[in-house]
Amino acid sequence: MRIVLALGGNALLARGQALTAENQRENIQKAAESIAAIAKQHEVVIVHGNGPQVGLLMEQNAAYQEYSPETTPYPMDVLGSQTCGMVGYMLQQELRNCDASLNIATLVTQTQVSKSDPAFANPTKFVGPVYSEAKAKELMAASDKVFKADGEYYRRVVPSPMPQDIVEVPQVETLLTAGNVVIACGGGGVPVCIEQGRSVGVECVIDKDLTAELLAEKINADLFVILTDGSIYRNYGKPDQAEMKVATPKGLSEFSFPAGSMGPKVDAVCKFVESGRGDAAIGSLFDLDKVICNEAGTLIKQGEGIEYY
Known part of the structure; x- marks a missing residue:
C-alpha cells in the first residue's frame, strides 16, 4: 500500500518545549519508531511541519542583522528549504537507527502557488518573533512587510495560499519505485511561483496538510494519513x-x-477521499500501525454516516 503521512508539529516539538536540537531529536526518535514499524510493508512518503523551526530561523536572522545591518534577513522560501534539510536529516537518521535496512531519502520540494491567490491580498499567517507596536510600525515603514496585532504584541503576517502543484512529483515517484522511504514537501514545500518560465521564491507559507493531500493525489496514494493528537471527535x-x-x-x-486545529485537517482528508483515489485517516502518531488498519483513529471513506467507537 502507498501511504502519505502528514506529520504534525507536535511530533517534532511538544507544546511548551524549548526549541533545542536535543528536544527535537528526542521527539523525532519516537516518531521514527512508529514509522519504521510500517515502512517495510508499505511505500511511505512523509510530509512534516516546520512552523517552530522557521520561526526560530527568522529570529536568528533578525538578531544577526542587529549585529550586521548590511546582512539582510534571508527570504522565507530560503528559510523553508533550510528546515527541510534540518528536519529531514534528523528523520532519516533516526529511521535508519530504528531499522538499518531501510533506504530513506529527503527531497527538498518546491510547491507552486499562484500570485493571484486571494490570500496575498489578506496576509493572516503569523510568523517569526513578537515586536512592540512602535517597532512593528518602524519595520513596516522601512519595508513591504506587514505586521498585525497578536495579543498585546505585533507579529509579521504572511499569506497562506493554496498549493497548486508540486514541482518534484516525478522525483518522488522515482525514489519510491527504487524502494525508498521518502521525506518530501517539508513545511508544505518551498513556496514558488512561475514567472516568465522561471521558478522564483515567494514570501508565504503553505499549509502542510493541504500540500500533503495534493501530493497524495499526484502520486495516487492508497491512503492519506494525518498524524496529530488523536481521532476526530463529535463535540470534542x-x-x-x-x-x-x-x-x-x-x-x-x-x-x-475549529479553524485553528481540526478544521483544516478534516478539509484535507475529505478532499482526498472525494478525489476517488483512496481512503484517509486522522489519528495519533503512536497508534500508526493501528490507524492504517482502522483499529485506532478515524477512517474517512466514501459513503454516508458516522460510526463511533
Whole structure:
C-alpha cells in the first residue's frame, strides 16, 4: 500500500518545549519508531511541519542583522528549504537507527502557488518573533512587510495560499519505485511561483496538510494519513463528546470543526477521499500501525454516516 503521512508539529516539538536540537531529536526518535514499524510493508512518503523551526530561523536572522545591518534577513522560501534539510536529516537518521535496512531519502520540494491567490491580498499567517507596536510600525515603514496585532504584541503576517502543484512529483515517484522511504514537501514545500518560465521564491507559507493531500493525489496514494493528537471527535471537550471510528465527507459536513486545529485537517482528508483515489485517516502518531488498519483513529471513506467507537 502507498501511504502519505502528514506529520504534525507536535511530533517534532511538544507544546511548551524549548526549541533545542536535543528536544527535537528526542521527539523525532519516537516518531521514527512508529514509522519504521510500517515502512517495510508499505511505500511511505512523509510530509512534516516546520512552523517552530522557521520561526526560530527568522529570529536568528533578525538578531544577526542587529549585529550586521548590511546582512539582510534571508527570504522565507530560503528559510523553508533550510528546515527541510534540518528536519529531514534528523528523520532519516533516526529511521535508519530504528531499522538499518531501510533506504530513506529527503527531497527538498518546491510547491507552486499562484500570485493571484486571494490570500496575498489578506496576509493572516503569523510568523517569526513578537515586536512592540512602535517597532512593528518602524519595520513596516522601512519595508513591504506587514505586521498585525497578536495579543498585546505585533507579529509579521504572511499569506497562506493554496498549493497548486508540486514541482518534484516525478522525483518522488522515482525514489519510491527504487524502494525508498521518502521525506518530501517539508513545511508544505518551498513556496514558488512561475514567472516568465522561471521558478522564483515567494514570501508565504503553505499549509502542510493541504500540500500533503495534493501530493497524495499526484502520486495516487492508497491512503492519506494525518498524524496529530488523536481521532476526530463529535463535540470534542464537551460532556457528550464521542470518538469517531469511521466517517464520510458527507457525514463530517454536518459538523463544525475549529479553524485553528481540526478544521483544516478534516478539509484535507475529505478532499482526498472525494478525489476517488483512496481512503484517509486522522489519528495519533503512536497508534500508526493501528490507524492504517482502522483499529485506532478515524477512517474517512466514501459513503454516508458516522460510526463511533
